[in-house]
Amino acid sequence: MSKIFLGFDFGTRNIGVAVGQAITKTATPLAILHAKNGVPNWDEITKLIAQWQPQALIVGVPRHLDDTPHKITQLAHKFAAALRQRSNLPVHEAEERLTTKAARTEIYERGGYKALQDKNIDDAAAVLILEEWLKNHA
Numbered sequence: 666m667s668k669i670f671l672g673f674d675f676g677t678r679n680i681g682v683a684v685g686q687a688i689t690k691t692a693t694p695l696a697i698l699h700a701k702n703g704v705p706n707w708d709e710i711t712k713l714i715a716q717w718q719p720q721a722l723i724v725g726v727p728r729h730l731d732d733t734p735h736k737i738t739q740l741a742h743k744f745a746a747a748l749r750q751r752s753n754l755p756v757h758e759a760e761e762r763l764t765t766k767a768a769r770t771e772i773y774e775r776g777g778y779k780a781l782q783d784k785n786i787d788d789a790a791a792v793l794i795l796e797e798w799l800k801n802h803a
Contacts, residue, residue: 667686667687667688668686668687668688668720668803669684669685669686669717669718669719669720670684670685670686670687670692670719670720670721670722670723670795670798670799670803671683671684671685671695671713671714671717671719671722671723671795672684672685672692672722672723672724672725672759672791672792672794672795672798673722673723673724673725673744673748673791673794674725674761674787674788674790674791674794675703675724675725675726675727675737675740675741675744675745676700676703676737676787677700677702677703677737677740678699678700678701679697679698679699679700679787680697680698680699680700680705680744680787681694681696681697681698681787681788681789681790681791682694682695682696682697682698682713682788682791683695683788683791683792683794683795684717684719684795685792685795685796685799686799687720687799687803690796690799690800690803691796691799692791692792692795692796692799693792694788694789694791694792695713695717695788695791696709696713696788697787697788698710703737703740703743703744705744707747707751710748710751710752711751711752714752714754719754720754720755721754721755721756721757722748722749722752722754722755722756722757723756723757723758723759723794723795723798724741724744724745724748724756724757724758724759725741725758725759725760725761725790725791725794726738726741726742726745726758726759726760726761727741727761728760728761741758741761742758745758757798757802759794759795759797759798760797761790761794
């Protein structure tokens, strides 16, 4: 049986979620959860965890290219800590440099400008975060 993981692209307004598995080290977009000032609807996250029964949760933590904290780095750490406490699952923090930019580029290349809508970005970024983590850790 393959190990399942959920990946999160944390944001103060939206949190992208992807599901992936260890055998193929691939992920697919799952959901975009709305957040208010970085606080998600925890019931939605609890339902996703119950549905997918992941082995662990992976949270992207943004940093600048020079490794200095991004303006939401601390909020992403707090989100990861809250996930750890609420889920009783291992929560791993993953480096998340330029994933949103990479997600935008990938979506544009597949569907052009029309496909490049913000609603598509967050879960695509979560896919990139999770796949990178799976390649290095699973």
